[in-house]
Amino acid sequence: MPAIDVQLLRKDFKVQQNRGGLKGALQDLFQRQYKEVAAVKDISFQIPKGEICGYIGENGAGKSTTIKMLTGILVPTSGEIRVNGFVPYKEREKFVSGIGVVFGQRSQLWWDIGVIESFQLLKKVYRVSDQDFKVRLDELVQRLQLEDILSRPVRKLSLGQRMRCELAASLLHNPSILFLDEPTIGLDIVVKTEIREFLISMNQRYGTTILLTTHDLQDIEALCSRVIMLDDGRIIYDGGLEELKAKWGKGKEVFLDFDNPITLARLHELTAGLETAWELIDERRAKVLIPQDRVNISEVLSRVVGVLSIRDIKIVEINTEDIVREIYKSGSSNSSSNTGDNADITSEKEEKETIGHA
Numbered sequence: 001m002p003a004i005d006v007q008l009l010r011k012d013f014k015v016q017q018n019r020g021g022l023k024g025a026l027q028d029l030f031q032r033q034y035k036e037v038a039a040v041k042d043i044s045f046q047i048p049k050g051e052i053c054g055y056i057g058e059n060g061a062g063k064s065t066t067i068k069m070l071t072g073i074l075v076p077t078s079g080e081i082r083v084n085g086f087v088p089y090k091e092r093e094k095f096v097s098g099i100g101v102v103f104g105q106r107s108q109l110w111w112d113i114g115v116i117e118s119f120q121l122l123k124k125v126y127r128v129s130d131q132d133f134k135v136r137l138d139e140l141v142q143r144l145q146l147e148d149i150l151s152r153p154v155r156k157l158s159l160g161q162r163m164r165c166e167l168a169a170s171l172l173h174n175p176s177i178l179f180l181d182e183p184t185i186g187l188d189i190v191v192k193t194e195i196r197e198f199l200i201s202m203n204q205r206y207g208t209t210i211l212l213t214t215h216d217l218q219d220i221e222a223l224c225s226r227v228i229m230l231d232d233g234r235i236i237y238d239g240g241l242e243e244l245k246a247k248w249g250k251g252k253e254v255f256l257d258f259d260n261p262i263t264l265a266r267l268h269e270l271t272a273g274l275e276t277a278w279e280l281i282d283e284r285r286a287k288v289l290i291p292q293d294r295v296n297i298s299e300v301l302s303r304v305v306g307v308l309s310i311r312d313i314k315i316v317e318i319n320t321e322d323i324v325r326e327i328y329k330s331g332s333s334n335s336s337s338n339t340g341d342n343a344d345i346t347s348e349k350e351e352k353e354t355i356g357h358a
């Protein structure tokens with residue numbers, strides 16, 4: 001039995017429509033008009049036990065709506081869901097004892113009381129025995145370094161401290177499935193890394209199944225062996241991260257610094273017959289885009305390096321951000337949610353280069 005089994009899952013929302021102008025407002029007062037918005041459109045997927053799966057897509061793609069249905073907060077319009085064998089919005093008590101949920105933007109902890117008191121309340125809610133609670137708490141306190149913050153009220157914690165407490169809270173009852181909605185949002189890189197390491201250790205130690213939505217593709221790279229990508233309520237990719245890269249990736253970009261001035265014509269001449277795209281950066285520097293599936297990178301390099309004197313070489317793998325952006329562009333060409341505004345992603349690209357020297 002898979003941990004999560006979703007068949008033709010759909011959620012339509014009824015949204016109130018406003019007619020314009022005074023006349024429209026008056027009409028609205030007496031007779032409301034509604035339209036249906038399909039947030040999730042008949043999607044199907046299975047997640048086996050012990051898998052960490054990334055659930056990604058642009059704003060408004062339907063990620064949170066799916067998570068809400070999977071955790072029983074929303075009732076689907078149609079379709080089937082089984083999580084741990086349960087229908088999430090039925091059999092609530094049995095169902096919730098097997099899952100943990102963290103919404104990065106919302107807290108499950110009580111704001112004004114000490115963290116430990118929140119934990120004790122959750123112990124009661126989930127009916128965890130004294131002994132299990134102690135063992136579990138000790139482990140979580142140690143792994144998430146909560147020792148010094150346990151007695152503080154949540155409102156006095158930093159975001160990173162709060163998120164570590166949220167994770168502990170979601171795991172106190174030892175659930176086998178963890179749903180995380182943007183768990184690293186707003187956190188600095190150190191805390192992000194700690195949280196990723198913690199999640200990997202939980203997964204390895206207890207076989208915890210994790211479904212994670214994130215806009216942070218580094219989360220995906222660090223954690224997920226599988227990615228489900230949603231666009232406008234539909235799944236447009238479901239598979240491994242490596243296949244995603246191989247399928248959609250454009251290849252490698254190589255930056256070359258030459259000892260002497262160089263021309264485009266000379267570079268084209270040297271790589272004649274190979275499908276490469278050269279660009280001059282300045283008179284001694286050039287970059288070349290090499291499509292991985294069609295051209296062998298060492299062939300290109302040997303033709304150039306053997307002839308011209310090279311000061312430095314930098315190889316940049318077209319990273320997942322770019323690939324995902326490509327997918328968004330092609331996958332959502334009919335979607336109104338695609339803004340095409342990816343400037344911030346582009347600017348990050350250079351920082352995440354993998355640098356190799358030939």
Ligand SMILES: Nc1ncnc2c1ncn2[C@@H]1O[C@H](COP(=O)(O)OP(=O)(O)OP(=O)(O)O)[C@@H](O)[C@H]1O
Nearest residue numbers: 013015037039057058059060061062063064065066
């Ligand atoms: N309660 C609701 N009533 C009406 N429409 C809703 C409701 N919740 C979500 N929607 C709509 O459903 C669509 C999917 O929203 P959802 O929040 O699931 O997207 P998302 O992928 O989680 O986006 P984000 O990354 O911004 O959180 C959007 O068009 C949204 O406006």
